[in-house]
Amino acid sequence: MLTLNKKLSLAVAIQAALFGSVYALPAYSQTTDTPNVEQSASAQGTSEEQASEQATVNDAYIEKMQIVGRKQGISRESGSATLIDELELEKFKFDDINRILYQMPGVNIREEDGYGLRPNIGFRGATPERSKKINIMEDGVLIGPAPYSAASAYYFPMMSKMTSIEVFKGPAGIKYGPNTVAGSLNMVTRAVPQVSEGMIDVAVGTDGYQKAHGHYGNTIDNFGFLVEAAHVRADGFKQLDNGGDTGFEKSDVMAKLRYDLAGKRFDQVFELKLAYANETSNETYLGLTDADFNANPNRRYVASSLDKMDWTHSQFQLSHFISGDDFEVITRAYRHNFDRSWFKINGFKGGAPVVTRSLQEILANPDADEVNQSYYQILTGRQDSVAEYEKLILGDNDRSYYSQGIQSDLSFDLDWFDIKHNVDLGVRFHQDQIERNHTTDSFVMQSAKLVSDGNPTQAATTDREKTSAVSIYAKDTMTFGDLDVTAGIRGEFIESEYQxxxxxxxxDYLDKSTRIWLPSLSLYYALNDNAGLLFGVHEGFLPTSPKQDPSIETESSINYEFGGRFNNGDVSVELVGFFNDISNLKEGCQFSSCGSDDDTEFNGGEVDILGLELTSSYTLALTDDIDVPVSLSYTHTQSEFKTSFDSGFDMWGSVTAGDKLPYLPENQASLGLGLQAQSWDVNLVVRYVGEMLEASGEGVVLSGVKTKALTTLDMSASYDFDTFGKVYLKADNVLDNQEIVSRRPYGARPSKPQQFQLGYQYQF
Structure with a gap:
């Protein structure tokens, strides 16, 4: 195994070989509008020429933070790409990433808490559990707590500070790893402004919702800065049987310092980003029986009254961007620390004379026998714990993570043998680690309250997983008239260890190595200036975690897509069909899915996933002053196991060839409709998610059980008083439709009920 120093030396050597002596550290950001150069020059005392140079280099730098980039004309990019920009995000001011992503095609989600605190996101049929199969990035940098060692994303950034959300699927995603099966989600934070500007946004709403958000930034000569802070809290929409707290509060503070340097030969940008965030949420994994859900979907049993998540997250990112006449290089160094403690109910102690039963088994069939009936009565506080096996075990999943690295990306154009080439090269050295210090405590139910039994805290899981990885990619887009041919390859060289x-x-120690090359090929043919066809094929890959036995294979697939785009400025349409030929499907048990603490992974063999994605938009000019924007996204997905097998994985069980994947609706759609004038707007979005299987095969607790289809209507309206600010009203789930969105890990979980917010926003 390579030592750390040797790995660092190797990464630096690769960077030097690719980029010469230019290597420094990370960055991100975006703004929707190009700064006014004349205003910038006047306000800062610089010449118009200097301001123009600064704005140009800063715009180029901002573009490098994005995957998709700005919506300008038709994209010749290979691969399916969807962008929600700042103007779209401002319409509904969603705090929940799930509600944002429902507007995008090819995204499958398993909701959990109703607020999007810990999302479960997948693309094109990839299992959504804790978003572990997609690359989650902030400003182009991996943001998960430990993307290689423990891919489950228990941390997610606050949406209030994002100015665009990008989803990228298909062969062009070979640039982003390590997960190449499904795609990448990139969230872009606010850019340092070119002129003095700021904003204050406050809101209140039902269920004790409160939001305070503000930012201010400026650029003086070559130096720019931005400070942004947000705080969101709510009392929660669930009602504990004993009247306890089910709400949350989370805060995020971010600062950016930027220095622009426009030179005769090169333009450069240096930026430092520092951020700190925390959350306290009285969340639980404990759901309800179906009968109790039908009576009151927002009820919570008293057994979950002590459940609480506390976490803190810190970021350090430093970037350097340099551009010349025919090249651009951005280099980023980053360090993220994440510490969390989730104290929650795990189950009953069990033991003789009663066989231990999981909470899932109890809530799925509370009337199965006298034992289940007794357990259910204890969970609801109607019966006290008497026997030893009736004690409740609560666990504190205390974990510490870090993720750090340095990455460089080079882009340049060249003409070679009369062929135009656009080349992207990149290298990243990355390290991450998770330390688990899990403990358990035993409690008894007494008079509808949890009371410690007096026994000392017991150690449960105490381990460490660590990974060092070097990633390399190369992508060359060759233009032959109306045809673009893009060939790419990604290399992942992973060294991991478990202790x-x-x-x-x-x-009990394990170390292992993974070496893999992942090729891709894509074509784009321009039919005319407004329309084109695309085709792509690439190899998908998901690594295993360090603690998994080498007999558990990595997930691998060959993924295809074919489609077309049209955009004439008024109408935009993209239709893409995809086929994922998975040779080995890999899944794992976490508390969020199985109620298990062992993070065991399983192989599922061959699986086919076939689908169709539609994205379209049109803006109708109703009058000279009023526009009617209309948008539609639709996804149809089918899945099928190709072989029969028996598995210990709770979401599979005994699978028969032809069975479908769990938590993958066949049909999803989102329809947006608005009325927009210069000073006011009203927007509606209707979302439909079809029914989903809770488990694929037979012989597990939720075999044959499905979630029902759910239709939800969200609304927003605002009025701009010009210099006096803007007032807005928004309503989530206007029709107050609630259904079971999941029965994992323990019982039925509800979608968010009807909620209203009233807010005021002032920009200066």
Missing amino acids: NRAPGKEG
Whole structure:
């Protein structure tokens, strides 16, 4: 195994070979509008020429933070790409990433808490559990707590500070890894402004909702800065049987410092980003029986009254961007720390004379026998714990993560043998780690309250997983008239290790290596200036975690897509069909899916996923002053296991060839409709999600069980008083439709009920 120093030396050597002596550290950001150069020059005392140079280099730098880029004309990019820009995000001011992504095709989601605190997101049929199969990035940098060692994303950035959301699927995603099966989600934070500007946004709403958000920034000569802070809280929409708290509060503070340097030969930007965030949420994994859900979907049993998540997250990112006449290089260094403690109910102690039963088994069939009936009565506080096996076990999943690295990306154009080439090269050295210090405590139910039984805290899982990885990619887009041919390849070279740190188990150690090259090929043919066809094929890959036995194979697939685009300025349409030929499907158990603490992974063999994605938009000029924007996204997906097998994975069980994947609706759609004038607007979005299987095969608790289809209507309206600010009203789930969105890990979980917000926004 390579030592850390050797790996760093290798990464630096590769960077030097690709980019010469230029390598420094990371960055991000975006703004929707190009700064006014004349205003900038006047306000800052610089010449118009200097301001223009600064604006140009800053715009180029901002573009490098994005995957999709801005919506300008028809894209010749290979691969399916969807962008929600700042103007779209401002319409509904969603705090929940799920509600934002429902507007995009090819996204499958398993909701959990109603607020999007810990999302479960997948693309094109990839299992959504804790978003572990997609690359989650902020400003082009991996933002998950430990993307290689523990891919499950228990941290997610606050949406209030994002100015665009990008989803990229298909062969062009070979630039982004390590997960290449499904695609990438990139969230772009606010850019340092070219002129003095700021904003204050405050809102209140039902269920004790409160929001305070503000930012201010400026550029003086070559130096720019931005400070942004947001705080969101709510009392929660669920009602504990004993009247406890089910709400949350989270805060995020971010600062950016930027220095622009426009030279005769090169233009450069240096930027430092620092951020700190925290959350306290009284969330639980404990759901309801179906009968209790039908009576009151927002009820919570008293057994979950002590459940609470606390986490803190810090970011350090430093970037350097340099551009010349025919090249651009951006280099980023980053360090993220994430510490969390989730104290929650795990289940009953069990043991003789009663066979231990999971909470899922109890809530799925509370009347199965006297034991289940007794357990159910204890969970609801109607019966006290008496026997030893009736004690409740609560666990504190205390974990510490870090993720750090340095990455460089080079782009340049050249003409070679009379062929135009657009070349992208990149290299990243990355390290991440998770340390688990899990403990358990035993409680008894007494008079509808959880009371400690007095026994000392017991150690549960005490281990460490660590990964060092070097990633390389190369992509060349060759233009032959109306045809673009893009060939790409990605290399992932992963060294990982697992160490059991429990006393007496230090010999439980595992290290392993993964080496893989992932090719891609895509074509784009321009039919005319407004329309084109695209085709792509690429190899998909998902690594295994460090602690998994080498007999658990990595997930691998060959993914195809074919489609077309049309955009004439008024009408925009993209229709893409995709086929994922998965040779080995890999899944794993976490508390969020199985109620298990062991993070065991399973192989599922061959699976086919076939689908169709539609994105379209049109703006009708109703009058000279009023526009009617209309948008539609639709996804149809089918899946099928190709072989029969028996699995210990709770979402599979005994699978028969032809069975479908869980939590993958066949049909999803989102229809947006608005009325927009210069000073006011009203917007509606109707969302439909079809029914979903809770488990694929037979022989597991939720075999044959489905979630029902759900239709939701969201609304927003605003009036701009010009210099006096803007007032807005928004309503989530106007029709107050609630259904079971999942029965994992323990019982039925509801979608968010009807909620209203009233806010005021002032820009200066």
